Amino acid sequence: MHQRPLTAPLVLIVAATAFVGLSALQASGQSADGHAGHHPDAMPAPSMSAPASPAAPPGNPPTGVPGSPSAMPGMPSQGGAMGGMMGGMGEMMGGSPQKEFYPSLMDLPTLSPEQRHTIEAQARARISAGTDEIAIAGNALRHANASGDAAGAEQAARRLRDGLNQVDSGTAALRALMEGKSPSQIAQDWFKGQLNLSTAMPVHASEGPFGLSWLHVMTMGLGSAFAIAMLAIYFARMRRANALVDRLSSVTLAPMIPATPPSAATTAPQPSLPGAAPAAVVTSPAATPSGSLTAAAGPVPTGTLGRPGLWKGQLRVAAIFDETPNVKTFRLRSPQGGPIPFTFVPGHFLTYSAQIDGKLVRRSYTIASSAAQTAYVETTIKREEQGLLSRYMHDNVAVGDLVDVMGPSGVFTFSGTEAESVVLIGGGVGITPLMAAIRYLNDIAWPGEIFLVYGARSTADFIFRDELEHLQRRHPNLHVIATMARAAGTSWMGPEGPITKELLAQAVPEIAKRRVHLCGPPGMMEAMKKLLAELGVPGDQIKTEAFGPAKGAVPPPGVTVTEPIQLQPDGSAGPAAALPAAIGPATASIRFAKSNKVVPLPPDQSVLEVAEAADVPIDYSCRVGTCGICKTRLLEGQVTMEVEEALTPEDKAQNIILACQAKSIGNLVVDA
Missing domain, CATH: 3.10.20.30 (Beta-grasp domain)
Structure with missing residues (x-):
């Protein structure tokens, strides 16, 4: 017994769990260093350095603004976080390019009162410098617009933006100092403002176990719970599937009785035939099966498989169609709905059984519906005056009734794999297995040539005429040739009389090279076999099935019952x-x-x-x-x-x- 591999589902689940765990660990590292990884030193940010004013050289700070760390008493001049901040201040006020102002605040510890006073002084100086720059740039913009100098206007607009940035950064620093925030909070508030984020959001989430934030802990917990649930569901499904396979594989087919000599056969009890009605159901002595080579474990209950491919049970009559005045099609479905409880191929037949006049009567009828149609199965039955079951089906069975059937059986089959083309010759109700093949081959889009040669007594007895005309129009590889024994007084324009050698040769080109299925009354079939032999069709290419009256045994071709x-x-x-x-x-x-x-x-x-x-x-x-x-x-x-x-x-x-x-x-x- 083979089991489905666990590799693919397990790999997916383990990968998802690992992804959640790694992301949480990475987040833990970021939380431990105060989210410093979110704001690397090389992260691009709007420039905080003051632009050069026309009154000052590009490398010097504006007038009245200290430009070096030495101008800020009480501040460390080198090393540590404060030295980094002063380098940022010097670059902000026009000194040599160093770390930007706000990124440098991320590295500073808590400020002393003297340091906060120094930062406040520099922030106000930045506001003053930005205000002067805005005034100068505004005048330059007006002159450029008046003189039509587009390049000058663009440069003045750029200076305006730089001035506004200086004023904005200075006021933001003052506001943060007034609120008593730490340097890192001051920088983070400024970055949030640049990204249009709400500053009301907490800077740091509360820490949970192992230094992780509670958000990461919850994310890891949910991911782990999901992975465990998926694994549990998967193993439960695999356990159910394995149990089903074990149960199916434990059902053993009926063994064959070893061959025994005739002398020993009289003493050895013979088992009943699989697929027959159980003894508790049969009321007539004629209904008790016996004499089978195949052994069964016990009586086969209704609605079960009696042997490989053979099913016995009840089906419900879903519809009844009048094909001709004495021919009806009975459509059967499963009483529980869904597909029919067995499979078949074109040419198989079902065996009906019914209690009629105190006796159990059985009769076989070929399946006429397509084997590709699994929702129902149809049999087309001709009412025979001497046929007990055919008269019972026509006169007593109605839509909604349950009927006892067994099947499928038979060897007169054609599924399209046996030959590249097929010739179907039928007479009367013998068209039913041929119609099953035509419907199925058209349903599966079989590319081979299909030739139907059919003979009926009259147009009123032409079974499936309308459907055959429709199928022939839709499928160019289907060729239908029909002849009527009596067509006088009708609108029939086709051949008349029996099927002849000339009609066969004209209807089917190169018939000697094709497979032939022949079905009809015994006399008709015997005549057709002689005609086919005259046309050069080898005997092993001709497959036959006899149709006859329901009373007594159906005689083989060429032999009458009397x-x-x-x-x-x-x-x-x-x-x-x-x-x-x-x-x-x-x-x-x-x-x-x-x-x-x-x-x-x-x-x-x-x-x-x-x-x-x-x-x-x-x-x-x-x-x-x-x-x-x-x-x-x-x-x-x-x-x-x-x-x-x-x-x-x-x-x-x-x-x-x-x-x-x-x-x-x-x-x-x-x-x-």
């Missing part, structure tokens, strides 16, 4: 005419070992038909030999089967037969 099947001298199956004409009543018998019943075995009836008449439980679904639900072990005797698609070589080696196809003229013993 024509008895008997063994030829060479062991093959053939019509009764090849043997003596008078067969007489059935002389063979079949013994059902589990049920302990012995009944006559007519040569024209399958093992499944005889079992149903004798109330012997043999489960079934498709009745045409393709699904394998009716697999039964043959203990004695020999049978012939027209269709054996559902049997594997291992099945044949173990004497497994398909009850719906098996017939014989000799005595049989089956494990049922």
